[in-house]
Amino acid sequence: MVDVDTALRSAALDRRKSKASSRGESDEKKRPGGEIGIEPFEPAEFHAKEKADTASMWVVLVGAITVALLMRYVMMPSMDGPATVLWLLPMLLVASLPTLHRLVLSSAMHERYTFGNWVRASFLWIFTWLSISIVVVNPPLGDISAPELAASPSLGFDGDGPESANWSDRVAWTGDGFVVQADGDGLDGHLWLMLGISDNDDPTKARIAVRLVQGETILVEHNASIGGQSFLTDFDALLVENDSAASPSMLTPHPMDRGVAFDLGTLSIGEYRLEVDLEEQGDPWVNREPRRVWTLLIEGD
Numbered sequence: 310m311v312d313v314d315t316a317l318r319s320a321a322l323d324r325r326k327s328k329a330s331s332r333g334e335s336d337e338k339k340r341p342g343g344e345i346g347i348e349p350f351e352p353a354e355f356h357a358k359e360k361a362d363t364a365s366m367w368v369v370l371v372g373a374i375t376v377a378l379l380m381r382y383v384m385m386p387s388m389d390g391p392a393t394v395l396w397l398l399p400m401l402l403v404a405s406l407p408t409l410h411r412l413v414l415s416s417a418m419h420e421r422y423t424f425g426n427w428v429r430a431s432f433l434w435i436f437t438w439l440s441i442s443i444v445v446v447n448p449p450l451g452d453i454s455a456p457e458l459a460a461s462p463s464l465g466f467d468g469d470g471p472e473s474a475n476w477s478d479r480v481a482w483t484g485d486g487f488v489v490q491a492d493g494d495g496l497d498g499h500l501w502l503m504l505g506i507s508d509n510d511d512p513t514k515a516r517i518a519v520r521l522v523q524g525e526t527i528l529v530e531h532n533a534s535i536g537g538q539s540f541l542t543d544f545d546a547l548l549v550e551n552d553s554a555a556s557p558s559m560l561t562p563h564p565m566d567r568g569v570a571f572d573l574g575t576l577s578i579g580e581y582r583l584e585v586d587l588e589e590q591g592d593p594w595v596n597r598e599p600r601r602v603w604t605l606l607i608e609g610d
Contacts, residue, residue: 366433
């Protein structure tokens with residue numbers, strides 16, 4: 310005999326089986342994502358792909374770092390200055406990444422790479438090479454940046470030295486030179502050229518050449534190391550006589566900038582040319598700032 314409870318459970322089970330058979334379903338577990346076209350997860354295949362991607366990452370990192378170091382410590386010391394090859398060659402080497410992978414890695418790994426792998430490898434190569442290059446060409450590992458003027462130049466005169474030179478509204482900066490209003494036939498004192506020098510390392514390591522030229526004749530020439538010359542270091546000693554004159558802080562806007570002054574002598578009315586060259590012994594080559602040339606026009610009353 311069968312009790313009522315067992316009979317009810319058996320009937321319910323029979324009904325579920327009949328419904329499943331009517332829908333064409335089986336008792337087997339359905340594949341996840343099968344209805345929407347998702348491929349089944351294969352742990353072994355996933356593990357192999359991850360190993361291939363990791364190997365590719367290390368190949369690109371080591372290759373990019375090696376190229377950056379070779380160019381910095383082998384190629385650059387044999388050069389006189391920056392050249393297109395320094396950035397063009399590493400960029401062209403991106404095209405060799407598939408060949409590099411084929412030479413270093415097994416064929417089983419290489420066959421797993423797709424177009425997306427080469428795109429990612431290219432970006433990793435470029436940014437790795439660029440970041441390493443920036444580190445090794447800047448202080449303290451290198452220096453390829455030339456010293457430069459921290460601001461526009463200024464003139465002072467009527468003093469016995471740079472510490473007593475005065476700023477005056479008789480000096481006007483035009484953007485490409487100076488116009489100075491003189492008393493009588495010339496200036497009543499020495500004219501001083503005031504410059505602020507900046508550098509990414511130490512501006513006192515730079516050398517500066519200042520020339521005052523009239524026609525083809527060099528009237529005044531200074532050529533010395535900034536660190537070993539008697540220069541204006543205390544701009545607070547200058548007198549700012551009006552709002553239009555340059556202030557000391559404008560010449561040396563950064564605390565590491567160095568202020569310098571050069572005696573141009575006592576000049577008569579006429580037109581002159583000021584030339585300034587800046588350079589330093591960098592690493593791996595000499596860093597030169599392009600020559601600055603300004604006009605100096607001294608006008609009478």
